[in-house]
Amino acid sequence: MNLFPSAFLRITAVLFLGVALLAPVGVAAPAAAAAPAADPAPALMAVINKVIDLVLGKSPDAITSLLPQVRTKMSESFAIDAIVQRAFGRNWTKLTPAQQAQAVELLGNLIIRTYATQLASGSRPTLAVTASREIGPERREIVSTAAQDGKVVNVIYRLAPIDGQWKVYDVLAENVSVVGNYRQQFDAHFVKKSADELLALLKAKLDAPATEEKGKSE
Amino acid sequence: MNGRRVNRLFRRGGWSLALLGVGLWLAPTRLAAQAPASIFDEDPATLTAPPIPDRIEGFNRALFKVNDGLYKVTLRPISKVYGAVVPAPVRRGVGRFFHNLAYPTRLVGNLFEGKVGAAGTETARFVVNTVTSLGFVATADHFPKLKERPSDLGLAFGAWGMGHGTYVVLPLLGPSSLRDGVGLGLSGYFLDPVRYLQEWEYRAVGTGLEIVNASPEQMRAYDQLKAGSIDAYVALRDAYSAQRSRRTPPAAGQTPAASAVPAAAASTPPP
Numbered sequence: 347m348n349l350f351p352s353a354f355l356r357i358t359a360v361l362f363l364g365v366a367l368l369a370p371v372g373v374a375a376p377a378a379a380a381a382p383a384a385d386p387a388p389a390l391m392a393v394i395n396k397v398i399d400l401v402l403g404k405s406p407d408a409i410t411s412l413l414p415q416v417r418t419k420m421s422e423s424f425a426i427d428a429i430v431q432r433a434f435g436r437n438w439t440k441l442t443p444a445q446q447a448q449a450v451e452l453l454g455n456l457i458i459r460t461y462a463t464q465l466a467s468g469s470r471p472t473l474a475v476t477a478s479r480e481i482g483p484e485r486r487e488i489v490s491t492a493a494q495d496g497k498v499v500n501v502i503y504r505l506a507p508i509d510g511q512w513k514v515y516d517v518l519a520e521n522v523s524v525v526g527n528y529r530q531q532f533d534a535h536f537v538k539k540s541a542d543e544l545l546a547l548l549k550a551k552l553d554a555p556a557t558e559e560k561g562k563s564e
Numbered sequence: 565m566n567g568r569r570v571n572r573l574f575r576r577g578g579w580s581l582a583l584l585g586v587g588l589w590l591a592p593t594r595l596a597a598q599a600p601a602s603i604f605d606e607d608p609a610t611l612t613a614p615p616i617p618d619r620i621e622g623f624n625r626a627l628f629k630v631n632d633g634l635y636k637v638t639l640r641p642i643s644k645v646y647g648a649v650v651p652a653p654v655r656r657g658v659g660r661f662f663h664n665l666a667y668p669t670r671l672v673g674n675l676f677e678g679k680v681g682a683a684g685t686e687t688a689r690f691v692v693n694t695v696t697s698l699g700f701v702a703t704a705d706h707f708p709k710l711k712e713r714p715s716d717l718g719l720a721f722g723a724w725g726m727g728h729g730t731y732v733v734l735p736l737l738g739p740s741s742l743r744d745g746v747g748l749g750l751s752g753y754f755l756d757p758v759r760y761l762q763e764w765e766y767r768a769v770g771t772g773l774e775i776v777n778a779s780p781e782q783m784r785a786y787d788q789l790k791a792g793s794i795d796a797y798v799a800l801r802d803a804y805s806a807q808r809s810r811r812t813p814p815a816a817g818q819t820p821a822a823s824a825v826p827a828a829a830a831s832t833p834p835p
Binding site for chain 1: 656791792795806
């Protein structure tokens with residue numbers, strides 16, 4: 347018998363592995379443009395591999411100092427402002443423009459730091475694209491796998507034409523949507539608490555260590 | 565032109581006009597359906613799986629806190645020592661051994677789901693892994709036709725149309741549901757080979773080793789989940805719902821939210 351139900355480890359492990367791959371770009375909502383014709387999969391994988399190059403083997407402190415570089419690189423293929431806004435969903439309008447800008451900054455940083463810390467704590471993940479296809483008008487999805495330390499995680503990237511190129515607006519790791527997962531958390535938060543409290547919570551999370559236990563278990 | 569011909573022409577013209585009218589009426593609707601929706605106003609239902617109803621949230625949250633405390637004082641220190649002493653490749657091998665040993669649960673789950681082919685695949689995987697390495701190496705992964713077909717009693721109950729009942733946090737074990745918890749209990753009692761060892765000491769060692777061996781990775785994943793979420797309880801509940809939704813076959817006439825996930829991506833290799 348396992349200590350946790352079998353899904354537990356995979357859920358927690360992949361939640362932020364797939365989440366991954368989100369990078370803050372800016373605060374303004376992206377404007378949809380004509381869909382570029384080229385398959386975005388090679389460019390996306392190239393960006394993710396570059397990010398892995400940046401963070402692999404780095405300590406949590408080093409990763410924190412590298413966050414601006416990681417954001418810049420990931421912004422080539424990820425629309426973090428869209429991801430954050432979608433994560434807030436109907437709660438987005440409860441934030442003032444200033445709070446919205448802060449939310450994009452803080453949540454983007456939180457996601458990137460969590461992902462980068464996980465990447466840095468293992469061997470180099472091997473990425474493979476298994477499918478890249480249209481899923482609707484101006485919507486594509488890239489189905490991929492990330493193999494790391496004997497585990498294989500299925501990751502699906504959803505893309506839309508944003509600012510003239512295909513950009514990721516959601517990531518599903520083992521069927522867990524990053525946007526959907528945060529939206530559940532935010533929905534629960536806004537039942538009883540305010541936007542200011544949420545921003546304070548995000549800031550506190552970022553000020554705390556990247557993991558409860560410092561160091562590697564490897 | 566006689567009267568009958570005129571009549572036929574008018575009848576045809578009438579049909580043509582009617583068809584044209586219907587076409588014009590439908591055209592905007594069809595065009596609207598084809599137009600891309602804003603990525604900001606997509607139906608939230610397509611984002612995430614239908615959550616497992618949490619009818620005892622207060623109790624579950626309390627148990628989540630208790631579990632968190634228990635992990636802190638027991639499992640985390642143990643996992644730290646074990647992780648430092650036993651190298652990761654050895655831990656992975658031991659983990660695969662126990663995963664291979666859980667074959668009866670996957671077999672019965674698949675059979676109860678009516679997936680005879682999947683049950684056969686699981687049997688073949690078990691034989692290949694056991695014969696080649698006693699299960700310490702996932703040799704079957706090298707054969708594309710032997711892709712793992714995970715199942716368990718909770719999924720089988722789902723295939724029979726049984727709902728989750730309510731989300732449940734199990735003591736020490738963590739996220740589950742009423743249905744899945746019953747399945748877990750039954751498979752632990754009847755289908756876990758370790759339970760059939762004669763001496764209780766062997767059973768204790770077997771169960772303990774499995775728990776401790778998995779603990780370094782589980783604690784690390786748990787810590788990362790907590791560090792990256794604003795409400796770890798909700799994050800884990802949603803993730804569990806999504807995971808189980810992907811694996812539970814939809815009831816008749818129901819479309820799963822995860823239908824966009826292709827079959828190829830819907831199976832996870834063993835840890």
